[in-house]
Each structure stands twice: as C-alpha cells, then as structure tokens.
Amino acid sequence: MNAVLDELTWRGLIANSTDPEALAAHLDAGPVTFYVGFDPTAPSIHMGNLVQLMVVRALQRAGHRPLLLVGGSTGLIGDPKETSERLLNPRDVVAQWVERIRAQVSRFVSFEGENAARVVNNYDWTEPLSTIDFLRDVGKHFPVNRMLGREVVANRLESGISYTEFSYVLLQSLDYRHLFRTYGCTLETGGSDQWGNITAGVELIRRSDGAHVHALATPLLTKADGTKFGKTESGTVWLDPEMTSPYAFHQFFLNAEDAKVIDYLKVFSERPREEIEQLAELTRTEPHRRAAQRALADDVTDLVHSVEEREAAVAAASAIFGRGELRELAPRALDGVVAELGRHEVAAVALPSVVDALVLSGVVPSKSAARRAIEEGGAYVNNEKVTDPERMLSSGDLLPGGHVLVRRGRRTVGALTAV
RNA sequence: GGCAGGUUGCCCGAGUGGCCAAAGGGAGCGGUCUGUAAAACCGUCGGCUUCGCCUACGUAGGUUCGAACCCUACACCUGCCA
Numbered sequence: 001m002n003a004v005l006d007e008l009t010w011r012g013l014i015a016n017s018t019d020p021e022a023l024a025a026h027l028d029a030g031p032v033t034f035y036v037g038f039d040p041t042a043p044s045i046h047m048g049n050l051v052q053l054m055v056v057r058a059l060q061r062a063g064h065r066p067l068l069l070v071g072g073s074t075g076l077i078g079d080p081k082e083t084s085e086r087l088l089n090p091r092d093v094v095a096q097w098v099e100r101i102r103a104q105v106s107r108f109v110s111f112e113g114e115n116a117a118r119v120v121n122n123y124d125w126t127e128p129l130s131t132i133d134f135l136r137d138v139g140k141h142f143p144v145n146r147m148l149g150r151e152v153v154a155n156r157l158e159s160g161i162s163y164t165e166f167s168y169v170l171l172q173s174l175d176y177r178h179l180f181r182t183y184g185c186t187l188e189t190g191g192s193d194q195w196g197n198i199t200a201g202v203e204l205i206r207r208s209d210g211a212h213v214h215a216l217a218t219p220l221l222t223k224a225d226g227t228k229f230g231k232t233e234s235g236t237v238w239l240d241p242e243m244t245s246p247y248a249f250h251q252f253f254l255n256a257e258d259a260k261v262i263d264y265l266k267v268f269s270e271r272p273r274e275e276i277e278q279l280a281e282l283t284r285t286e287p288h289r290r291a292a293q294r295a296l297a298d299d300v301t302d303l304v305h306s307v308e309e310r311e312a313a314v315a316a317a318s319a320i321f322g323r324g325e326l327r328e329l330a331p332r333a334l335d336g337v338v339a340e341l342g343r344h345e346v347a348a349v350a351l352p353s354v355v356d357a358l359v360l361s362g363v364v365p366s367k368s369a370a371r372r373a374i375e376e377g378g379a380y381v382n383n384e385k386v387t388d389p390e391r392m393l394s395s396g397d398l399l400p401g402g403h404v405l406v407r408r409g410r411r412t413v414g415a416l417t418a419v
Numbered sequence: 420g421g422c423a424g425g426u427u428g429c430c431c432g433a434g435u436g437g438c439c440a441a442a443g444g445g446a447g448c449g450g451u452c453u454g455u456a457a458a459a460c461c462g463u464c465g466g467c468u469u470c471g472c473c474u475a476c477g478u479a480g481g482u483u484c485g486a487a488c489c490c491u492a493c494a495c496c497u498g499c500c501a
Contacts, residue, residue: 224456251455255455257456258456258457259457260456286454288453288456289454290454290456293455317455320455367466367467367469368466368469371469372448372449373449375449376448376449376450376462376463377449378448408449409448409449410449411455
C-alpha cells in the first residue's frame with residue numbers, strides 16, 4: 001500500500017476509489033498530476049470544500065502535483081441537486097465569485113518547486129468550444145440510457161430536471177479529459193456526492209482516449225446524530241472571514257462533540273498520528289479539559305485564517321467564558337473581544353434598557369425573546385445574571401472603553417459600545 | 420376531462436361558530452447538571468408601548484354580535500376513474 005493512501009485512509013478521508021491497488025502502484029511510480037474542482041455557487045468556499053483542500057495538501061506533501069480547478073463554466077450551469085432545479089446565477093456574479101474562490105483556494109497549496117500547484121478555470125476551454133464539436137467529441141460518448149440511471153437524475157425524473165443540469169456531467173467529464181490531455185492529469189478527487197460526475201470522466205477518457213485514469217472520493221462528514229457537519233444555527237460555516245468571523249469559526253470547532261472530535265481532528269489537523277492518538281486518549285480520560293477540541297479549533301483556525309486571528313479568538317473566548325473579572329481585563333483585550341463580536345454603538349447619554357441592549361447587540365431576535373430570556377434566568381450583563389425585565393443600563397455598567405457585554409444562555413454573546 | 424379529499428405556527432399534526440395565539444410531537448431556545456460536549460429532567464417557543472393590544476390558520480370576498488371553523492370565487496396539492 002502507498003504511504004499517502006495509507007495516511008488518507010487512516011484519516012478517514014477515503015470513501016471510494018477506482019481500483020485501489022492500481023492507484024497505489026500509480027502513486028508509488030512517481031509524481032502524479034491530480035485535480036479537484038470548486039464550483040462558484042457562493043462568494044466563498046465552505047467547510048466541505050476545506051475537506052477537499054486537506055486531501056490536496058496531503059497529496060502535494062507527498063510530492064504530487066495539484067491542479068485546482070475553478071468552475072467558471074460549470075458554475076454557470078449548476079450541478080443537479082437532489083431536490084430541485086437551481087436558479088441560474090448571472091454571469092457577472094459568477095465571474096466575481098470565480099476570482100474570490102481562486103484567491104481562497106490558492107492559499108492552501110504551494111506554488112514552489114517541482115510539484116508546484118496550478119489554478120485553472122474550465123471557462124478557458126469550454127467557452128470557445130462549438131456546440132457541434134461538443135456534441136461530436138463529448139456527447140457521442142454518453143449513452144443517455146446510462147445517464148438516466150444515475151441516482152441524482154433518477155431522483156429528479158419525477159420533479160423534473162432541465163436539459164442544462166442533465167448535461168452538467170458532460171462538462172465535468174470534459175474537464176477531466178482536458179486536464180488529462182493538457183497536463184497529464186491522471187487522478188481526480190472530490191466529495192462522495194461527486195462520485196458519479198468523477199467516474200463519468202474516468203469513463204470518458206477510457207472511451208475516447210483508451211487510457212485508464214483514477215478517482216478518489218472523500219466521505220461526507222457528519223455529526224453524531226447523522227446530520228451534516230458544517231452548519232450552525234446561523235447557517236453554513238464559511239472560510240471567508242467576512243461571512244463567518246474567525247471567532248465564530250474557532251468556536252464552531254471548539255464545540256465539537258466528544259464522540260466526533262477525533263474524526264474531525266484527523267481530517268482538519270495535520271498533526272502526526274501519535275499526537276492525535278494521544279489527544280484521543282485525553283478525550284477518554286479527562287474529557288472536561290477538551291484538549292482535542294482546543295487542538296482542533298486552534299489548528300484549523302491557524303490554517304484557514306492566521307495565528308494572530310486564532311490568538312485573538314482564543315483571547316476573546318477566554319474573556320467571555322473565563323472566570324476572570326471582566327473589569328480587570330486589559331482595555332485592549334476588551335476592544336478585541338468587542339471587535340470579534342461586532343461593534344454596536346449606543347449614545348452614552350441615553351443608555352438603553354437591558355431588553356433593548358439584547359436586541360441591539362443581535363443576541364435575541366425580538367424584545368419578546370429578550371424578556372423571555374430574562375424571565376428564564378438566561379440573560380447576563382457583563383457576566384452577571386439579570387432578573388429584572390425593566391432594568392436599565394447605567395454608566396456603572398460600562399467597562400473600560402465604554403463597552404457592555406450582554407449574553408443569552410451559555411454562549412450567545414454580543415457587545416454594545418457607548419459613545 | 421370526471422369524482423373525492425386536502426391546504427393550520429420552523430416541520431409534522433389536532434382542531435369544524437365563542438372556553439383558540441390555536442392540543443400533541445419534533446426541531447429550536449433557556450435553566451438544572453457538567454466541560455462553551457452528549458444524555459436526562461424542567462421550562463419556553465408570533466409581535467408589541469406586555470396584567471392589555473395588534474397580526475395570524477392557502478388567496479380574495481361574504482354570512483354573523485362573534486369564524487381557523489359556515490358560504491362564494493380563485494390558486495395549489497393528493498388520491499380514484501377516464
């Protein structure tokens with residue numbers, strides 16, 4: 001067995017592969033050029049995409065050469081979803097997203113050395129292609145009867161599927177063939193939900209070029225209850241710091257369940273096996289320390305954001321959740337906490353009620369919910385429980401810098417700043 | 420095209436003239452316990468100027484002192500027959 005494949009297997013990153021032995025031999029034989037695609041369906045990539053990037057990093061570390069494909073053309077078409085037809089995004093919007101995603105994914109690979117990464121955009125070879133050439137050189141290799149049997153398509157026959165989405169698989173297959181012919185790419189990786197699209201490319205290359213190429217798919221990450229990992233109450237966990245703050249990002253991983261934290265650590269942390277096994281042991285023997293959760297949150301935040309952002313997130317969290325007295329915090333640390341939570345200004349001369357403060361800081365959705373929180377004993381000002389629903393904030397509540405921290409429950413925190 | 424049934428809060432689902440902001444379950448949220456985990460238990464779960472008022476039971480009208488509940492039209496969905 002090949003060393004990288006071994007590692008990926010141990011990390012739980014392999015759900016499917018075409019002919020594992022042949023792939024192992026191929027990887028052993030020398031540097032392999034491989035590719036993974038990212039479609040611009042949003043202005044940022046998310047945690048699911050990060051899993052793919054972790055695979056890419058592992059392969060590049062092992063000496064293989066990554067091609068990161070940004071789907072400038074496939075993003076204009078849309079991969080068929082299980083449930084319903086996608087809305088087409090405007091061309092200029094997709095073009096914008098292509099640029100943002102290109103910049104995001106580039107941070108995860110090395111562009112130095114023998115096996116330097118390369119970023120490609122399928123728009124470059126799809127856009128100039130004529131319909132006649134497409135139908136003759138690609139379409140001819142796709143039996144419709146087989147396409148109809150694919151799970152996604154079969155599921156959509158009742159609810160309906162447009163010709164556009166039906167054809168998506170041809171474009172992705174064409175990508176693989178183009179990269180095979182142009183760069184000698186012989187491996188495509190992706191999520192297991194992409195398996196059908198990936199193997200279709202393998203098949204196309206076999207039919208039209210008579211070559212045997214490979215594929216690898218990662219499993220879908222789940223929570224202990226079987227639901228998808230990567231969503232919070234407020235939605236998807238994005239990599240863009242504007243969309244998911246580094247603090248929220250760090251918190252998301254810190255709150256990983258005991259039952260799953262080691263699985264996540266294997267995927268998102270590049271620590272060696274012994275260290276992860278040690279952390280697994282610590283999770284068993286002294287779970288309250290949450291050593292694995294801390295390692296996970298720190299490692300991923302370091303990788304996706306920066307060491308500075310991670311340190312700021314940890315400092316903010318320890319201020320909010322720590323035992324220390326808020327008033328004794330250094331003013332600078334407090335400013336940092338407020339920045340992480342989002343700054344909301346109020347007039348120092350007319351300080352609001354606690355109810356209004358909870359709403360203004362975004363900690364609760366309505367005044368009714370704010371009152372309820374107080375009645376339930378789940379509302380706090382500067383870490384002190386509030387019991388009077390009529391209570392007003394006063395100048396005595398202001399921390400250095402004019403800040404007030406409000407909290408609902410254990411971990412929903414917001415800040416107001418009096419100016 | 421004909422016949423029958425349905426459309427209720429985030430989701431499922433009861434309610435057939437006043438006692439309905441609407442039973443029950445799930446999800447969510449808060450509390451207790453803990454470790455900013457999980458489970459369990461208790462509470463909560465439209466909004467507001469909060470002991471009261473406003474908006475809500477597919478859409479638009481109507482009957483009535485009063486309608487989620489009755490009538491009319493429309494839209495959509497589901498069965499059965501052609």
